[in-house]
Structure formats: C-alpha cells, structure tokens
Amino acid sequence: MPTHAATAATAATAAQHPTAPSGAHAGTRIGAAARATGLSKVYGEGDTRVVALDSVSLEFGRGRFTAIMGPSGSGKSTLMHCMAGLDTVSEGSARIGDTELASLNDRQLTRLRRDQVGFVFQAFNLLPTLTALENITLPMDIAGRKPDRQWLDTVVATVGLSGRLGHRPSQLSGGQQQRVAVARAIAARPEIIFADEPTGNLDSRSGAEILTFLRDSVQELGQTVVMVTHDPVAASYADRVVFLADGRLIDEVYDPTAEAVLDRMRQFDTDARTS
Numbered sequence: 001m002p003t004h005a006a007t008a009a010t011a012a013t014a015a016q017h018p019t020a021p022s023g024a025h026a027g028t029r030i031g032a033a034a035r036a037t038g039l040s041k042v043y044g045e046g047d048t049r050v051v052a053l054d055s056v057s058l059e060f061g062r063g064r065f066t067a068i069m070g071p072s073g074s075g076k077s078t079l080m081h082c083m084a085g086l087d088t089v090s091e092g093s094a095r096i097g098d099t100e101l102a103s104l105n106d107r108q109l110t111r112l113r114r115d116q117v118g119f120v121f122q123a124f125n126l127l128p129t130l131t132a133l134e135n136i137t138l139p140m141d142i143a144g145r146k147p148d149r150q151w152l153d154t155v156v157a158t159v160g161l162s163g164r165l166g167h168r169p170s171q172l173s174g175g176q177q178q179r180v181a182v183a184r185a186i187a188a189r190p191e192i193i194f195a196d197e198p199t200g201n202l203d204s205r206s207g208a209e210i211l212t213f214l215r216d217s218v219q220e221l222g223q224t225v226v227m228v229t230h231d232p233v234a235a236s237y238a239d240r241v242v243f244l245a246d247g248r249l250i251d252e253v254y255d256p257t258a259e260a261v262l263d264r265m266r267q268f269d270t271d272a273r274t275s
C-alpha cells in the first residue's frame with residue numbers, strides 16, 4: 001500500500017519540520033501553536049466502529065497558515081475538533097501550546113477554548129441583535145476582559161470593517177458577516193484560529209476577501225490559522241497544505257499553488273483507484 005508507506009514518512013517529516021521551509025513572514029513566531037502526536041479517534045463500537053483518525057502526528061507552526069484537505073470522511077473535521085478541544089481523543093495526544101488537552105477538566109477546557117482558541121465556521125454564527133462591534137468583542141466581554149483598543153482598531157482595519165461597526169448582521173452581506181466572524185476570532189488574540197470551510201457559504205469574491213484577511217492576519221498580525229477546506233484555490237492562500245485520507249496524514253505541500261494542490265488531489269484519486 002504505497003499510500004500508507006508514504007504516510008509514515010510524511011508524518012515524521014511533518015513532525016520534524018513544523019515551520020519549514022518557506023520564506024520568513026513578518027509575523028512568524030517560532031515553534032508549534034498546536035501539536036498532534038499519534039492522535040487516533042474512534043467513534044462507536046462493534047459494527048458501527050469508525051476509525052476517524054488513525055495515529056496522526058503533525059504540528060501547526062506558530063504564525064503560520066495551514067490548510068487541511070482530503071476527501072469527504074477523511075477525518076478533517078475530526079482532527080480540527082480534537083485539536084480545538086471540542087472532541088476527546090481516543091489515543092495519543094493533542095496539545096495547544098504546551099497544554100495537553102486530555103489533562104484538562106471540563107472547566108479548564110472551556111477556559112482554554114475561550115482564551116486560546118478562535119473559531120470561524122461556515123455559518124457565520126453571529127448574534128443578530130448585536131452590532132458588528134458588539135459581536136467582535138462578545139467573547140472578551142463574556143470572559144470579563146477589556147479589549148485592547150489599539151489592537152481592535154488594527155483588526156477592524158485589517159478586515160476592512162471600519163465603516164460597518166454599528167451595523168447588525170442582517171444589515172451586512174454574507175462576506176461582511178464572515179469578516180465580522182474573522183475579526184471576532186482574531187480580536188481576542190488566541191493562540192490559534194480554527195476555520196472550518198470559512199468560505200463555503202460565500203461567492204468567490206467574498207471568499208477571496210476572507211482568505212486574504214486570514215492570510216493578512218498571519219503575515220501582518222502573526223496569527224496562527226488552521227483551515228479545513230475542499231477548495232484548492234482556498235488552500236493556495238495557506239503556507240502549507242496537509243492531506244488526510246482514511247484518517248491518516250498522507251502528504252503535505254509547502255507554499256502551495258491551486259494547480260499543485262489540484263494535481264496532488266488527482267494523484268491521490270488515481271492511487272486510490274489503482275491500489
């Protein structure tokens with residue numbers, strides 16, 4: 001099985017070179033923002049047993065933009081949920097910074113998700129009765145933290161929302177609503193942002209804007225972003241693309257172009273059909 005032979009080698013390489021190679025970005029920080037080691041996730045048992053993740057080891061470099069790709073059911077969302085502390089792991093380890101998620105109780109996990117993790121989902125998940133600004137600062141308000149005004153101004157300017165802060169979600173386009181969601185994720189300065197198909201509900205122009213903002217947040221603000229996507233064009237905004245198949249890490253591409261990602265996906269299809 002050539003695919004799985006490649007898996008072990010690739011996983012080892014990925015673990016050893018979390019931030020390699022690529023040019024230096026202005027905001028690049030050293031080390032891993034999150035790390036999976038021998039991470040397995042099994043759902044159900046007996047006839048309904050599904051191995052969603054099968055001993056995945058990889059690092060998400062700090063100040064980097066990583067895309068996770070793979071066919072439907074390959075384990076992308078499961079990996080993201082385990083790494084974000086939204087789901088438990090069956091075996092192995094998931095860390096945010098130096099924190100082993102399995103070592104935390106429910107309260108500690110809730111606090112870690114609130115303080116260290118930002119989320120951007122396909123559905124924008126904004127509160128309709130709040131203004132854009134109130135939505136952006138809501139997580140900090142809940143945490144009892146005072147937003148850093150200067151940082152907030154920087155984030156709002158980066159995502160191009162300066163003229164829209166008093167608007168409610170219903171008064172904003174889909175692209176603008178997703179910008180609010182991105183600003184909300186960045187504003188709290190989390191250790192890592194997980195974005196699950198953030199452009200799935202957007203037209204291609206609004207999608208390109210969101211991807212540009214995510215990339216700017218990495219390059220200019222030093223943010224760490226991990227994004228699940230099916231779209232090779234979306235993946236090309238990342239510094240690195242990792243590919244999952246059958247719950248395993250099978251390959252990765254640094255400094256991807258959409259063509260290179262598409263080629264790789266075609267190759268996996270061919271391998272799967274001929275193996």
Ligand SMILES: Nc1ncnc2c1ncn2[C@@H]1O[C@H](COP(=O)(O)OP(=O)(O)OP(=O)(O)O)[C@@H](O)[C@H]1O
Pocket residue numbers: 043044050051052070071072073074075076077078079
């Ligand atoms: N809560 C669950 N209970 C049982 N099986 C699950 C659960 N969540 C995911 N799975 C299974 O785990 C496997 C991986 O699912 P996952 O959602 O991570 O894949 P994915 O790559 O994100 O797929 P998609 O691209 O379609 O969203 C699939 O076989 C799925 O059916």
